[in-house]
Amino acid sequence: MAVSPEQQISATHFVREIEKNDGSVLKVYQCSTGDVGCVVWDAAIVLSKYLETEQFCNSRSGVSTWSSKQVMELGAGTGVVGIMAASLGANVTVTDLEDLQPLLQLNIQENRELVRTGSITAKVLKWGENVTDFLPHPDYILMADCIYYEQSVVPLAETLKLLSGPDTCIICCYEQRTMGVNPEVEKRFFELLLQDFEAEEVPAERQDPEFNSPDIHILHLRRRNG
Numbered sequence: 001m002a003v004s005p006e007q008q009i010s011a012t013h014f015v016r017e018i019e020k021n022d023g024s025v026l027k028v029y030q031c032s033t034g035d036v037g038c039v040v041w042d043a044a045i046v047l048s049k050y051l052e053t054e055q056f057c058n059s060r061s062g063v064s065t066w067s068s069k070q071v072m073e074l075g076a077g078t079g080v081v082g083i084m085a086a087s088l089g090a091n092v093t094v095t096d097l098e099d100l101q102p103l104l105q106l107n108i109q110e111n112r113e114l115v116r117t118g119s120i121t122a123k124v125l126k127w128g129e130n131v132t133d134f135l136p137h138p139d140y141i142l143m144a145d146c147i148y149y150e151q152s153v154v155p156l157a158e159t160l161k162l163l164s165g166p167d168t169c170i171i172c173c174y175e176q177r178t179m180g181v182n183p184e185v186e187k188r189f190f191e192l193l194l195q196d197f198e199a200e201e202v203p204a205e206r207q208d209p210e211f212n213s214p215d216i217h218i219l220h221l222r223r224r225n226g
């Protein structure tokens, strides 16, 4: 018996639904098996919902900061954060390793009706590699839960430096973990990054009232002058 594309997807994937403030729903496919990028991490939900908060999306005027902004997401995994930004009007490039491209394409396709004035494309970007294809510098770089293994610290910091211009704002969301190598990895990453960037932590009251957690931090990072 022939298996339809829908049946094939449901055998290997499961869906997480994320309701936007306007009542529409992002449908994010995750893989039943695979590496860390195949599922939606909590930091990605916290960051996605942060993008919809009043400081970016004025509920009275309907004006969205994201409208026409050039946005990149690093280590996008399922692509949920980038898809949210695109649905709010941004022109987004979601990036991850080659292996994650089919999942990113699937999620872009499944949510295409929510992306109206914005746009979204998936591309391969391995941290530490050449970024000329991604220039000029984007307005925003988004990253959720990307600080978790030692070998990535130097290349990830390097990629952020190369991609950021004087007006680029990096919004970095991460879950602070107390186990294993995580505290050391985080410490080394921020020591390195703060040589070139200034950081401002977003307090809980400026995050989504429901989707926030004391363990999950959101930072805005901008290049230091000079």
Ligand SMILES: C[S@@+](CC[C@H](N)C(=O)[O-])C[C@H]1O[C@@H](n2cnc3c(N)ncnc32)[C@H](O)[C@@H]1O
Pocket: 036, 037, 038, 039, 040, 041, 042, 043, 044, 074, 075, 076, 077, 078, 079, 095, 096, 097, 100, 125, 126, 127, 143, 144, 145, 146, 148, 152
């Ligand atoms: C913990 S997952 C987070 C995924 C997604 N941002 C989320 O929060 O749901 C980390 C992501 O970083 C990507 N990643 C890890 N090392 C990378 C590298 N060297 N270059 C590019 N992406 C990388 C992984 O493929 C994975 O998608």
